[in-house]
Amino acid sequence: MTLLARRDMLVMGAAGAVAAATAATAARAGIGTIPATSPIAAASPIGTAERVARMAKVQGLMRAAGVGALLVEAGSSLRYFTGINWWRSERMTAALIPAEGPLCVVTPFFEEPSIREMLAVPGDVRVWQEDENPHALVAGWLKDRKLAGRPVAVEETVRYFIVDGLRKALPGVAVQSGAALVNACRLIKSPAEIALMQRASDITVAAYRATAPKIALGMDGDQIYALMAAETARLGGQTPSGGVQLNEGSALPHGSRQRQTVREGSVVLMDCGCTVDGYHADISRTLVFGSPDARQRKLFEQVRLGQDTAMAAARVGVPAGQVDDAVRATYMPLGYGPGYKLPGLSHRTGHGIGLDVHEPVNLVHGEATPLAPGMCFSNEPGLYVPGSYGVRIEDCFYMTAAGPRWFSQPPKSLDEPFS
Numbered sequence: 001m002t003l004l005a006r007r008d009m010l011v012m013g014a015a016g017a018v019a020a021a022t023a024a025t026a027a028r029a030g031i032g033t034i035p036a037t038s039p040i041a042a043a044s045p046i047g048t049a050e051r052v053a054r055m056a057k058v059q060g061l062m063r064a065a066g067v068g069a070l071l072v073e074a075g076s077s078l079r080y081f082t083g084i085n086w087w088r089s090e091r092m093t094a095a096l097i098p099a100e101g102p103l104c105v106v107t108p109f110f111e112e113p114s115i116r117e118m119l120a121v122p123g124d125v126r127v128w129q130e131d132e133n134p135h136a137l138v139a140g141w142l143k144d145r146k147l148a149g150r151p152v153a154v155e156e157t158v159r160y161f162i163v164d165g166l167r168k169a170l171p172g173v174a175v176q177s178g179a180a181l182v183n184a185c186r187l188i189k190s191p192a193e194i195a196l197m198q199r200a201s202d203i204t205v206a207a208y209r210a211t212a213p214k215i216a217l218g219m220d221g222d223q224i225y226a227l228m229a230a231e232t233a234r235l236g237g238q239t240p241s242g243g244v245q246l247n248e249g250s251a252l253p254h255g256s257r258q259r260q261t262v263r264e265g266s267v268v269l270m271d272c273g274c275t276v277d278g279y280h281a282d283i284s285r286t287l288v289f290g291s292p293d294a295r296q297r298k299l300f301e302q303v304r305l306g307q308d309t310a311m312a313a314a315r316v317g318v319p320a321g322q323v324d325d326a327v328r329a330t331y332m333p334l335g336y337g338p339g340y341k342l343p344g345l346s347h348r349t350g351h352g353i354g355l356d357v358h359e360p361v362n363l364v365h366g367e368a369t370p371l372a373p374g375m376c377f378s379n380e381p382g383l384y385v386p387g388s389y390g391v392r393i394e395d396c397f398y399m400t401a402a403g404p405r406w407f408s409q410p411p412k413s414l415d416e417p418f419s
Contacts, residue, residue: 040202040235043195045277046083050192051120054081054185055097061181062099068150069142070097070178071166073158076355077182079278083120092134092162095123096141099150104141106134135165142170153178183360188374193279193354194398197376200237200281201396201407204273207231207240208285209418211270215289219262221246221255228272237274237281241357245269250286251390253347253382264290267389273357280357282378283408284394285417292414296391299383300414302334303391306381307410310349310363311397314371314404321367324349327381328365336383339365343385350378353396375399376407 058081062070072078073094074086084105086093093107093115103123107115112127119125126141128134142148148170154163156179163175189197210231215224221244229240245252246260250269262268266289273282286303288296306327313326327349331337336344350363353376361369363377375398382392393411397404411417 040206041195041198043199043276044192046192046196048083048120050190051081051083052122055103055121058097058181058185059099061184062097062153065153065181066151067153067176067178067181068099068147069145070153070155070181071095071138071158071162072097072155072178072182073162075155075157076278076359077155077157077186080186080355081121082118082123084115084118085278086115086118088159092165094138094158094162096138098145098147101145106137106141108134133165133169135162135169138166139169139173142173148173150174151176153181155179155182186354187352187360188372189354189376189398190374194374194376196276196279197281197354197396197398198407200274200276200279201283203232203235203237203276204281204283205408205418206235207237207272207274208270208283210235212285212287212417215262215268215287217262217264217289220259221249224262224268224270225272228270232272232274237276239275240272241274242270242272244271245390247389248387250392251384251386251388253384253390253392262289265293265296266290267296267391269390269392271392271394278355280353280355281407282353282357282394282396284380284382284392285411286391286393286414287417288414296389297414299385299389299391300393302331303381303383303393304410306330306345306349306383307379307393307395310379310381311404311406314363314377314397314399316372316399316401316403317370319368319370320361320363321365323363323371324365324367331381331383343383345381345383347382349381352376353378371399373399373401 074088078095079085082095091108096104105125109127109129112125126137128137151174153176211228214227224244232240245255247266249256249260250267268287271284309327309330310323313323340346348362348364352359352361361367378394378396380394384390395410396407
């Protein structure tokens, strides 16, 4: 459940002020002896052949659904199909994937060299000048390809102004959701994708191991996160992300605006990750600075029980929502809930993960999508006690024909937070 907000460079600068914490401080923190290094899996970037296969798959799905073209704007799905890693702005950059033949990318004239440089599949690039209408360019391409009379599917995150512009430029066009087409491709990860996620996970765990001994009395969450982000980058993780919640703030899944600092007995909830070639890791660890008390140990053990319950329920063919149901059935006799009520587990048990840190499908009550090999999820059934503290342990897993397999191993106990 990574916080997604990228930390300001000023926060990163705080790392230098606290990086000199000693081994004695680590021992005092109760964190124990943590190996300086961890094995990090090797992985290769997604190759052209895999992207071409993705295109062939989505085009086959489009033909079966009677769709003429799929519109995908800048974002993770554009990167998934074309290799173009671009950002969203008021200027439209988008791909038009036809049911047959090479795609077309529409982009501003001055961006064409960069777009062509990244385009990893066969296709054309059509450009528009600043005083021209890009939606007319899209409509013109559809007419040229004789697709104007067939439905146009739109990837689900495409912004409204693009859809509205297409409708105005091509009156009568039938626009429909392309979510099912895209999800049918992205939901099942290939071995190459899983390898990239494994590497990102290994880097994140190694960064945790390097960061935890540096936590010291008086630090706030931003200072601790700055250390973690610096270690993640040092180990080769791209786009470090996340946050750290302390004390009462740990009872709020995404933290509090109130500044908290480390004191004896503090609960330190770290939720961090990174990417490798765009693929995410998302791992949470809960530590106690000093000696954990009996209540902290009990809550930690109950969250670990929730994780194990989720893994036992995650079997091929089982509806994803039943994993969440199994966890809540385990928690209720322990005095939590019912349902999403507090104290207890106020959020879903897990989310899909891949090129987006949160993507379909979710491990949430009512989700009927059956689990299948290649699907990837977070497993994070935290427990939160308002006004006191919370514990969240998050590790991601991927489905195989034999069942789920961890990307990162959950901790054994509060005394061994990095198994």
